[in-house]
Amino acid sequence: MKVQLFIPCFIDQLYPQTAFNMMKVLQKAGCTVEYNPDQTCCGQPAFNAGFWEDSKEVCTKFLKDFSGPDYVVAPSASCTGFIRNYYPKLFDNSSHHNEVKDLKERTFEFSEFLVNVLKIENFGAKLNARATYHDSCAGLRECKIKEEPRRLLSHVKGLEIVEMKDVETCCGFGGTFSVKFEPISIGMADQKVSNARETGADYIISTDHSCLMHLDGYIRHKGISMKTMHIADVLASGW
Template sequence: MKVSLFVTCLSEMFYPHVAKDMTEVLERLNCDVEFPKGQICCGQPAFNSGYLEDAKKAAKQMITAFDGAEYVVTPSGSCAAMFKEYPSMFADDATWKQQAEALADKTYELCQFIVNVLGVEDLGASFPAKATYHTSCHMTRLLGETEAPFKLLSHVKGLELVPLKNNYDCCGFGGTFSVKMVPISEQMVDEKIRHVEETEAEVLIGADNGCLMNIQGRINRQGKRIKVLHIAEILNHQQKGGAEYANENRDGALL
């Protein structure tokens, strides 16, 4: 099965280790993984800020970059959801709308793809640690995916997954929202961190680097010791203990 990686801006610029873990997981599942070099930003910041024409330029580049892909897989529910917006963006352009629909139909967030397309739930991962999981807004509300991450994490050996209170609440990132509405965003992420602390978890897991960057940044500023990891890092972990891995000084890791 041929899989084209939609790495996303955040993974490429700040979290290359997440892209690496995602690639290794997919390769172990016998996927033929490729990275289309023409990919850029999906246009979500411009789209969410009302700059539709600028967003269309980015969308056309991404549609072209992934033309011919069998499946497109990304480590971000938010960015996958943006691809699903493309058909409506080109509602008045029959040619681009058809291509946009084709891309949207073959695009999946990583957990979605593993569970719903490949039919795999146990990756043989081992991560002995107490953790909780942050459900991102875009993945649950726009993609409608609520079960795949938990199915995968339930099979991780040694992982004690504790429910997170009000897990459906936004972390306060929301892309440009966190820039335009700083006081509100700050209170939202502080509330999220309080609930994480209530679980007494060592690790916070998520499936969207935007959310994780926002939460980790606030955790660092508050001087707390909670580790924040993308689910791809958990699923690709097979040897070292969870605590050792979480503290490991890897290139680009959030420490």
């Protein structure tokens, strides 16, 4: 199976190792992984800021960059959710209608692709730690991802997963929300990290580096001995 990688802007710039680890896991699953170096943003930041026409221009490029029959896999439920749920709105009643419909059907977040498409849950990963899992809003509400990451993590040797209180509550990032409403955003991060600490976890794991970036910033600022880890980095550990 041939897979096209979509690497979101912030992962490309800040967490490139996660992209390489995702590729490593997909290759172990038997996929032929390709990366189009011409790819850019999915268009979500401009859309969320209200610049719909600018966003549409970026999204039109995305349609071109990821044309063809291959699955498109991303280490971000946020970007995946945007493509699935908002591209149809942007391109409603346009000449790109069928392209958008096709792209929506073949675009997947990394963990759901492994479990629901490849039907593989155990990659031989090892991580001796206690961790708690954070459901990102985009993963949970826009992509309907809940059990898939937990099933993958249940097969990681040495890893104990402990559910935190109010696990489905937002972490407070929300893209520009964290900039426009900083005090509220910090308060939500405080609540999320406090709930994670109550589990005794060494790590907070999620499908979305955007959430983890926000939480990690709070953790570092407060000097808390806890780390964040993307699920792709977990699944590539120990082998």
